[in-house]
Amino acid sequence: MNPAAPANLLLLCIDLQPVFVQAVADGAAVQRRCAFAIQCATGLGLGVAFTEQVPQRLGGTAPELLGLVPRPLVLGKSTFSALADDGIRDALQARGVDHLLLCGIETPVCVYQTALDARASGLQVTLLADCVGARRPDDARTCLAALNRAGVNVLPSETVFYALLHDVKHPFFKAYTQLVKSHA
Numbered sequence: 001m002n003p004a005a006p007a008n009l010l011l012l013c014i015d016l017q018p019v020f021v022q023a024v025a026d027g028a029a030v031q032r033r034c035a036f037a038i039q040c041a042t043g044l045g046l047g048v049a050f051t052e053q054v055p056q057r058l059g060g061t062a063p064e065l066l067g068l069v070p071r072p073l074v075l076g077k078s079t080f081s082a083l084a085d086d087g088i089r090d091a092l093q094a095r096g097v098d099h100l101l102l103c104g105i106e107t108p109v110c111v112y113q114t115a116l117d118a119r120a121s122g123l124q125v126t127l128l129a130d131c132v133g134a135r136r137p138d139d140a141r142t143c144l145a146a147l148n149r150a151g152v153n154v155l156p157s158e159t160v161f162y163a164l165l166h167d168v169k170h171p172f173f174k175a176y177t178q179l180v181k182s183h184a
Contacts, residue, residue, distance in 0.1 A: 020161075040157070
């Protein structure tokens, strides 16, 4: 892990299963932005975890996303909020997570409920606004505004990752700028 990376920060990728990616508006673009976020988090030495909604029936996370993480933590759930699942909540507590970066699907359901439950649990939450998707974009915009009012930081992924880099002297900076260019 990068010594400058905050150990208490985790990228939680919510339900990036092909069945959902195909159902949301511009799902391929959402998956590409999530791939960008995963690569940035991995390059910065941050933890990355994936939730899967009822994977035994709906399938697992897109393999090309899982392949971006050396040892992905994959957590199945039946609840809409990831934090309503005891196993997921326990896994985050065991890792000492106190700040979640969120990306994934679907903004008005699982992303929304996870963000609210995380805030209610005392966690800081930053939602990567360009790394979430919904079947109905108008619903997503309404939910993002409500989450912002509820104390969730709703920011573009590049803004968040540049803030984590802090300086062009950061060892990951050059690789990061290449990721930015390749995911433009």
